[in-house]
Amino acid sequence: MAKEVVLSGIRPTGFLHLGNYFGAMRNYVRMQDEYDCYFFVANWHSLTTHPDTRELGVAVNRVVAENIACGLDPDKVALYVQSDVPEIAELYLYLNMLSYKGELEKTTTFKEKVRLSPDNVNAGLLTYPVLQAADILIHRAVKVPVGKDQEQNMEMARNFAQRFNHRYGETFPMPYGFNYGGELVKILSLDGNGKMSKSENQLATLYLADEDEAIRKKIMKAKTDSGPTEPNAVKVDYIENLFTLMKIVSTSDVVKKFEDDFNGCSIRYGDMKKQLAEDMVNFIKPIREKAADLQNNKELLDRIKKQGADKARASANETIKLVRKAVLG
């Protein structure tokens, strides 16, 4: 039986961080054996905010390199750059005929962007969900590993697919958000303010490109308090977060020791952070080094992008042929 198609897109903005790793990339890596996987860098989507051209190119390469460093295998999945697959733009055009100004203006992300940059309300921004639907439908994907913040975009993708099927005949299966084992591991910012972020509070975010010293410094500065005052206390979120990080990068013995110290009210956060910092350095260092090597090897990187684009275009081509026939007769 054919494997189900999984697809997800990553915007090439900012540096990838631990939150991305545990919220997304680690799951992609798990999916690559089980599904027919398409992962791509959404560089067309980035154009809505008019980024510097050179920086965009560098960011695209970094995202490709970091995803491979995290374990994505370009021989197993199609890892490609959106702009290398022109069939997506063609499908976007057809879907634009089925998407309405009113519904697009109502989406939360659009309203948010209008509020944040009222001087750049371009049509690309308005039709962002249409392009995202084209990304998904071009491979007739059914499983889309994304966070909760993408639920509305997913719902719109299903609406467009349904409208297309209704008007032109059954062409697309319905795509749904999907993640392994229910809840994703959420990584909070080290200052206790919200999630780790690509662009905000960089001193409280651990990036996959961080040098050893930066990792140590950030962890030693992580927010703590004077410690629990009663045995087996409930942990506040910024303390829980340190334990979450420790569970991810340290051995179970180490985690147990600090859990016991916490429950017995004898925990020394300074010691815990020192241990966490070293284990984190050992976790991030090989990823950082592999990604850096790859970014410096333009030839290999180009070959990987070409391999991904070829795979993606083979699949996109099959879909666009069906679509043309359905729409144009």
Ligand code: TRP
């Ligand atoms: N909008 C997504 C984000 O902000 C990125 C994205 C673009 C995407 N196209 C997609 C995600 C298709 C899943 C499927 O993260």
